Amino acid sequence: MQSFKHDGFELSFIDEGQGDPILLIHGFASTHYVNWVAPGWVKTLRDAGFRVIALDNRGHGRSTKSHDEAVYTPRKMAGDAAALLDHLGIPKAHVMGYSMGARISAFLALEHPAKVATLILGGLGLGMIEGVGEWDEIAEALLTDDPDTIASERGQMFRKFADQTKSDRRALAACIATSRELLTEQDAARIAVPTLVAVGTRDDIAGSPEGLADLLPNGVAFAIERRDHMLAVGDRTFKARALAFLEEHPLDRT
DSSP, X not given: OEEEEETTEEEEEEEEOXXXXXXXXXXXXXXXXXXXXXXXXXXXXXXXXXXXXXXXXXXXXXXXXXXXXXXXXXXXXXXXXXXXXXXTTOSOEEEEEETHHHHHHHHHHHHOGGGXXXXXXXXXXXXXXXXOSOOHHHHHHHHOSOGGGOOOHHHHHHHHHHHHTTOOHHHHHHHHHHTTOOOOHHHHHTOOSOXXXXXXXXXXXXXXXXXXXXXXXXXXXXXETTOOTTTGGGOHHHHHHHHHHHHHSOOOOO
């Protein structure tokens, strides 16, 4: 992996392939590898003729960790993504995010609209506007010494995921405290680029993909059949729909 420095963090990333660039932004407690390499996205996109860039968000993977809640707002993490594109000399790219990464991608489109050609928002629908339920239980699950004491099913899921990815659990607990900032309907109306919103039909976290797509000037929804929040990211129908979407909306360099 390569790395660059921004806002006091050393951020790790991969940059593979030739062609129009697409920036991939992973979800909470994940990494570029878990969300994008292992499920086959990097290979799929590279084989389709794209230059694939994917970073480890601050607090995750091989990037610098912090236990300060204030550094994990979606705007700050979107700033990392914008800085990575600048670091690579890329003025505009397709952008794809999953779950927390979808939120970061939306903030990137709001804060740095000239850098975003299209958006693919996976694993987060109307929850981006209305919220995705009670997440303090996740922070508690991450910080407890004994995972057997975790009563919350969602807390158990994310604690197990964090342990599997060998994450810094204190950094993740700080991240979950401030990375959930909501968009307003007015914010959504300002995201003018073509946007695909893809959510699993068994996802009880994300909220309706149609509900979010309807608020976007150029949004379209896609239901990932029979997939929950964890399994939808690698679904083959999701990959096929994303490739078709990118083919429908080639990168405009103007």
